[in-house]
Structure formats: C-alpha cells, structure tokens
Amino acid sequence: MAPSASTATATKNIPSNDKTIRVNGKASSPDLPAQELQRDPLEVKYRDFFWTYTEEPHRTRRLAIIKAHPEVTKLCGPEPLTKYVVLGVVALQIACAYVLRNYSFFSWQFWALAYVVGATANQNLFLAIHEISHNLAFRSPTANRLFAIIANLPIGIPYSASFRPYHLTHHKSLGVDGLDTDLPTALEAVFLDSILGKAFFCTFQIFFYAIRPMTVFPVPFTRVSATNLAVQFIFDYVILTTMGKEAMLYFLLSSFLAGSLHPLAGHFIAEHYVYETVTPTQKDPNNRVPLPETFSYYGPLNFLTYNVGYHNEHHDFPAVPWTRLPKLYEIAREFYDELPRHESWTYVLWRFIFDENVGIRCRVKRKEGGRLVGQTKAATAAQPVAQVADWKEDELEA
Incomplete structure (x- = not known):
C-alpha cells in the first residue's frame, strides 16, 4: 500500500512541461536553470503549481472499474435516507x-455551542x-433543486442554487485553470503561501470558497436562484x-466556524491538495508517474459528513450516494488500496499551516x-461537438 499522506515525508516535485512529473532521476524541464538540472530534483525549491498535460x-479509472466490476453501476441512484437526515439537522439548528x-x-x-454543534x-x-x-x-x-434550498x-446565506453548476464544473474540469473554482488563484498563491498566509486561509477559507467562484466565471441567475x-x-x-x-x-x-479551524473543515484541503510525491512503481521502468490529485480519508468523521472522505470514489462515481461509497470501495478495492490517503483531517490542517513543503500552490x-456545466442553451450549443456529446455521461457522473 502506498504511504499515507499524513505520515509520509513531504517532498516537492519540479513543475515541468512534461506530461507526467518525474519523481526520481534527472530533471528534464527545459525551463529550469542548468545548475538546477544537475541537482537532485527533490532538492529543488518548489515555486509553482503542479502543471500537467x-x-x-x-x-x-471509472471505465476500468466498470469493466472489471460491472455491478458497481447498480450502486448509482438516489438515497432516500438523505432527506430525513437533512430535515433532522435543520430542525436541530x-x-x-x-x-x-x-x-x-x-x-x-x-x-461553544456554535463551534461544537453549530x-x-x-x-x-x-x-x-x-x-x-x-x-x-x-x-x-x-x-433536488428545491430540497437543497431547504x-x-x-x-443563513443563499448559495445552493449557484453551488451546483460550480461543483459539477469542478467534476468535469478537475484542475483546469479558469474553470475549476476549487483551485486557488495565482493571486492567492502570491499572498498566502507562508505560515501566516496559510493560517489566514484556513481560518477564513469559507470566504474564499464563497467569493472565488464569482471571480473566476459567473453562472446564470435562474428561477431556482431567485427561489x-x-x-x-x-x-x-x-x-x-x-x-x-x-x-x-x-x-x-x-x-x-464550519469553514474555519474546525476538524471537519479539513476535508476542503484534504481532498485535492498534494501532500506527498509518488513513489515510482516497478510497473514504470522510467520512474515516471502521474502525480495524484485526489485523496481519500476513511476515518470516523465520515459519519458526520456524508462520507465525503471517500473522495476518489466520489470523483470516480459521482452518481453513487454517500451510503454506498463504502460498498464501492469494497468492490473495487484493488483500485483504491494503492492510492495515497489521509488519516486525519485535523492533522491535514495542522500540516498545511506549519509544513513549509505544503502550501497554496500544492x-x-x-x-x-x-x-x-449549467450554462445557457446558447452557450452549450457553442461548445465543441465532443463536449456536447459528453453530456450523455452525466447520468452516471453527476
């Protein structure tokens, strides 16, 4: 099993224009100075996001899992328990x-009540x-649109209507600069990639996740938005x-507080920030491996968070509800056991702030x-045919 993201020693990769990131061996990027090309790439100071092609x-992975375990498609579909949990939590608040x-x-x-319960x-x-x-x-x-409003x-702040198109675009455009609003902007990287900056980001990250999407691209104001x-x-x-x-x-x-220095808020960072390099496998004789960009967490806090810690599983099969994600993991375990994971969301926050090898640019x-996703019909019609045809996968993906 690959080392956990919370226990492995963090090191930095060299950003390059290659299609994969070289972890061991010589650096191959023509963008680095000659003197740095002669050094061990693990010693080169990190300076940018991890760019990949x-x-x-x-x-x-979804297609590979369906081929190996076609029965996983039966896990897709609504979970009736969700509406009762939501109504119970709304009543509690x-x-x-x-x-x-x-x-x-x-x-x-x-x-105290706001932090612990609220x-x-x-x-x-x-x-x-x-x-x-x-x-x-x-x-x-x-x-679903109307129940999200409940x-x-x-x-306290209306956001459920706009969240959906931003989030589904995150799934369809994972890591794409200018589309995936889960990504920190270059401006955030400049001002927040220090211990104080990261502490500020973790304390006020709810505002970053609320404001950043609107600065990247607007979504249409619909009847659901008005409702x-x-x-x-x-x-x-x-x-x-x-x-x-x-x-x-x-x-x-x-x-x-839910989006600040709270144990459950660790999932915001744990899901896609890169905390470690990947150890090359024997299957790759050239020591070249893609950098993982989604990390799961299988600990007890999933009980309070709709199993969002099963994040690789969720991105592989967004149409599988929270109650069936553990079943998906068990069925396709050979696909997930080798992936890096986090063991503690609290430690994720602590290390994000104080580990100089982890930061906004990771x-x-x-x-x-x-x-x-969720644009007007005219905007959709203007997209390339291949992208419009991709909507056919939405039943399985989103």
Whole structure:
C-alpha cells in the first residue's frame, strides 16, 4: 500500500512541461536553470503549481472499474435516507438557535455551542447540498433543486442554487485553470503561501470558497436562484422577528466556524491538495508517474459528513450516494488500496499551516480541457461537438 499522506515525508516535485512529473532521476524541464538540472530534483525549491498535460484520472479509472466490476453501476441512484437526515439537522439548528436567543453573542456558551454543534451541523448541511447537487436525494431534478434550498436555511446565506453548476464544473474540469473554482488563484498563491498566509486561509477559507467562484466565471441567475434567494430571505426575516438577532447570528457563526479551524473543515484541503510525491512503481521502468490529485480519508468523521472522505470514489462515481461509497470501495478495492490517503483531517490542517513543503500552490493544474456545466442553451450549443456529446455521461457522473 502506498504511504499515507499524513505520515509520509513531504517532498516537492519540479513543475515541468512534461506530461507526467518525474519523481526520481534527472530533471528534464527545459525551463529550469542548468545548475538546477544537475541537482537532485527533490532538492529543488518548489515555486509553482503542479502543471500537467494529462487527462484527469477519474474518468479513466471509472471505465476500468466498470469493466472489471460491472455491478458497481447498480450502486448509482438516489438515497432516500438523505432527506430525513437533512430535515433532522435543520430542525436541530433551529432548536439550537432558539436556545441561544437570550444568550449574548460574546458569551462562551454561545461560541461553544456554535463551534461544537453549530459548525458540525452546518458543515453537514454544506455536504448535504453537495450530495443533492448530484441529484442523490430524489429522482426528480426539480425536487433536488428545491430540497437543497431547504438544506440551505440554517446556513443563513443563499448559495445552493449557484453551488451546483460550480461543483459539477469542478467534476468535469478537475484542475483546469479558469474553470475549476476549487483551485486557488495565482493571486492567492502570491499572498498566502507562508505560515501566516496559510493560517489566514484556513481560518477564513469559507470566504474564499464563497467569493472565488464569482471571480473566476459567473453562472446564470435562474428561477431556482431567485427561489433560493427569496426563501432564504423569508426564513432569515422570520428568525430575526421571532427569535431575535442572536439566533440569526448563531446560524452565521456556525457557517463561519464550519469553514474555519474546525476538524471537519479539513476535508476542503484534504481532498485535492498534494501532500506527498509518488513513489515510482516497478510497473514504470522510467520512474515516471502521474502525480495524484485526489485523496481519500476513511476515518470516523465520515459519519458526520456524508462520507465525503471517500473522495476518489466520489470523483470516480459521482452518481453513487454517500451510503454506498463504502460498498464501492469494497468492490473495487484493488483500485483504491494503492492510492495515497489521509488519516486525519485535523492533522491535514495542522500540516498545511506549519509544513513549509505544503502550501497554496500544492495543486495539480491544467491549461486546457474540461467544460462548463449549467450554462445557457446558447452557450452549450457553442461548445465543441465532443463536449456536447459528453453530456450523455452525466447520468452516471453527476
């Protein structure tokens, strides 16, 4: 089994224009100075994102798994349990807001409940919306769009309608610069790639994930967007007028803490930041291997987060719901056991901040490929025929 991402010693790769990243052996990039070409590439100081020209790995692995285990396609489809979990968590958050309505925002009880219960609950709702964005709560797409708006309520800010096109584009355009809004921008890399910068990023990462997509590309404002906005406004108004501002502040603080220095927030970084190089296998005599760009986590916090830690599995089969991802892993175990993984989301955050070998730039990027999801019919018609035909895979992928 490959070493875990939380225990292996981190080293830096050399960014190059090659289709794969050379881990051992001589550096081959013509962009590096001659004196650096003569050094061990593992000693060269990291200075850029990991640029690659290879296709993202998930589609290839998905086809290989289906060929080896055709029964995995039976795992796809909605999970009825999701709607009951969502309604329970929404009710829990409203109850907590009611309890705190007479507490001061500055009291330790307010912050303790918001951190322990509120942040955990709202992170759960973030990931419920993520699950619903793949049409995995109901068979009807419309029912999923509307139910995501219900899951959005205790978060306080309307975002479920816009999240779906951004997230599905992340799946279709993994690592593509200018399309995948999960990628840090070059500006973030300049200002945040230091211990203080990374600590700031981890503390306020919820704002980066909220604002960054809008700076990369806009998504259409649809009737679902308008419904999301209107329903959220009405809910917030009712909370303010019946329970008071402290109750509303509880929802907002819970959302902030859920995306800050909280154990569950580690999944944001754990999923796609590269924490280690890959040890070349005997199957590759030239010691050239692609850099992994998605990492799974199989620990107990998956219980609170819709099994989002099964992230390689999720990207391979986005149409498999959270309750069946462990089954997918068991069926196709030979495909997943050799992949690097994380053992602790808390340690992911700690190491991201304090390990100088890990930082904002530790992401695999591509110059081209992928496509936008959720655009207007006119924009879709303007795409290349091959990309439009790719929509036929959406039932299995998203």
